[in-house]
Amino acid sequence: MKPQPPPTAGPPSLLRARGLAFDRNDQPIFGPLDFHVDAGEALLVHGSNGSGKTTLLRVLAGLLQPSRGQILVRDAPASAERIAQTCTLLGHLLGHKGELTACENLEFAQGLFGRRAGISIEQALFDVGLAGFEDAPARQFSAGQRKRLALARLLLVPAPLWLLDEPYANLDLPGIELVNRLIGQHLERGGAALVTSHGAYATGAVRTRTLYLESAREPVDG
Template identity: 75%
Template sequence: MRAQMNTPLLTDIEPERAPPLLQVRQLAFARNDDPIFGPLDFHVDAGEAVLVHGANGRGKTTLLRVLAGLLPAQSGEVSIDGLPASREAVARSCALLGHLLGHKGELTAEENLRFARGLFGQRPGISPVTALAAVGLAGFEDSPARQLSAGQKKRLALARLLLVPARLWLLDEPYANLDLEGIDLVNRLVAHHLGRGGAALITSHGAYATGAVRTRTLSLDPLPANDAMETTHG
């Protein structure tokens, strides 16, 4: 009798898991030999947000600036889509919204977005005008950025995020200078971004970031080993 071979069905084969959008290994930063954070090990998958918590001075803003390529790490490795994070990969895949919003005050709101488009490209299906409308700035296309209120300037920065094709949003205190309507807008924009396969790393002193989005938390405060990450639900 011929021996029967147990050939696995195609449905039994596990699909190969895509690498994390962002992978961080043993990342550390020091200023004048004074450790600021790390070493850190964490990842961010497509479709998820990670909230960065920590007391003042723990390096939340510094971490985002290191990941954005604006500061050099003391040690460690960063990968994007499974490949080492070159300067070109960071510029293509990451968009930072920081305390300094990066607007040119003499340019109008629409001109600022056109300038960003020239630097970073444009997501298909959206224009500077539609991005402004999506963040509540319809009618402000021709307003110089310097004449906008603090909240409107933050909304202009959010419009820039919508316009450029970066998949990983690095959001440093995105709720600052926003009213409750603006806070809800941030949550909705992040949720939409995650639904399109994007990801976000968010710092915030408030609890607003958990309102609409499923998240994990990364703590920069000292914790027992293996307890730095936890899953939360919005």
């Protein structure tokens, strides 16, 4: 009987947290947390108000330093450059410049973060339902349209891991379905998403796991 070759290791997780915790003014906000996000899956983060969902995403995006623990990006310690190449954040502050048009806002993002192969600014706007608004200033957009412009930015930039903080906020039912469809398509391309939400909207993802943020004084394992 021929000896079997050793199993080959799979690709590294896009992001992995080990014992991750964050305190503010000596008060625990979340953690310690152990979880990972792999290509082709969505990790849903659920928790009550004040459980640290937004803070967690800001820590993962490199905007806040963790109090304890480690973040690995593609199995290497997270650095600003490594995070920028791998992760893109959609937070409560969408980052649009009101005096710039939709196209100009996306051109600005493209200049900072690059552009994913196979998509144009016009196509990204079409895909989120903003065709015809290319030359409209962002300040004229409704809350839902501003969220759609942020979704177009997600489609445009090449980062494989989307960090989405309440992406369904300010969207009607078609907008919620749009977010699920975009997440599903992103996963099919080999990307991944980490999504915070109060509701159980994210049902369109190919592979989905859930991380529950409970009391910051209790360990949570994802």
